[in-house]
Amino acid sequence: MTIRATVRGVGHYLPDRVVPNSEFEATLDTSDEWIRSRTGIERRHFAAEGQTTSDLATNAARAALEDAGLEPGDLDALIVATSTADLTFPSVATMVQAKLGMSSGFAFDVQAVCAGFVYALSNAHAMIVSGQARRVMVIGAETFSRLLDMADRSTCVLFGDGAGALLLEATDAEGTPQDRGILATDLNSDGSYRDVLYVDGGTSTGTTGFLRxxxxxxxxxxxxKLATTAHTALDKAGLTAEDVAWIVPHQANLRIIKATAQRMGLGMDKVIVTVQDHGNTSAASIPLALSVGKAEGRIKPGDLVVTEAIGGGLAWGSVVLRW
Structure with missing residues (x-):
């Protein structure tokens, strides 16, 4: 028998404030048509004043627990993927642990920017198959609105805030590609591309900084890189693109999503797209899309799902799982 990390529950949370493209027209040389045509984004959510990343993450975790029919005490571990922690330390994950009332187990953050959820999911998978944990809550949560230079039209219109959560549970399986759960992962990074995507603040500057x-x-x-990592993970799982029911990509830009699907030889009818409603929510985008896909009745038990993402670092990777 083989131990698989299977999806037990999923959930998400979005702040109440919705920011349509038209809101940027008053302060920037831009338009709704310009933003839509270049990115596919129509609106995004921004956190309220005083609303933190840990608040968003906690709400998403509660939704996933409800979906799973479990309580916080049933969790062994909690991982939060984020680049927008409430504080330098402690971790967002330990804050969520306290807010949930999870008094046992362990919690930690993963920082791989937009690839963060894929990295966190891979870590959770490794802990489950090694026997270190039986149930792991994996959350992607961001308040990227606080890193945006609102005078830079090339970046400030792209990002939004939100959180999504996936609850993984150890189950016995046959060890075949037909098993439910995570079947393969692929992680990569190349630090020589640091200047392609970064925030110009931190301990070296004494400022929070802005996204560049x-x-x-x-x-x-x-x-x-996204098409390559997806094919690599499928190869590891002993599967091909023809087996894929859904691609659930990082929701950064509709043109990137379309081009990646084309390179994989798959039509857009097999892609979960939420970028139009959420913008780029960095590490939160994949779990948000998974939760929406399930809620809309598109992702069903037995479906083969491929998630892939790339973010600052550069860091990129993919996960192949059967729902």
Whole structure:
């Protein structure tokens, strides 16, 4: 028998404030049509004043627990993928642990920017198959609105805030590609591309800083690397693109999503797309899309799902799982 990390529950949370593209027209040389045509984004959510990343993450975790029919005490571990922690330390994960009333187990953060959820999911998978944990809550949560230079039209219109959560549980399986659960992962990074996407603040500057991005370079790397990592993970699982029911990609830009699907030889009818409603929510985008996909009745038990993401670092990777 083989131990698999299977999906027991999923949930998400979005702040109440919805920011349509038109809101940027008053302060920037931009328009709803310009943003839609270049990114596919129509609106995004921004956190309220005083609303933190740990608040968003906690709400998403509660939704996933409800979906799973479990309580916080049933969890062995909690991982939060984020680049927008409430404080330098302690971790967002330990704050969520306290807010949930989870008095046992352990919690920690993972920081791989937009690839963070894929990295966190891979870590959770490793802990479950090794026997270190039986149930792990994996959360992607961001308040990227607090890292945006609102005078930079090339970046500030792209990002939004939100959180999504996936609850993984150890189950016995046959050890075949038909098993439910995570079947393969693939992680990569290349620090030589640091200047392509970064925040110009931190302990070296004593400031929070703003997000900076070379858009064309990010696009070029994203399309090439996302399709490659997805195929690599499928190969590891002993599967092909023809077996895929859904691609659930990082929701950064509709053109990147379309180009990646084309490189994989799959139509857009097999892609879960939420970027139009959420913008780029970094580490939160994949779990948000998974939760929406399930809630809308598209992702069903037995479906083969491929998630893939790329973020600052550059860091990128993918996970193949059967729902």
């Amino acid at each position: 991005m070379q858009g064309r370079e990010v696009f070029r790397h994203a399309v090439e």
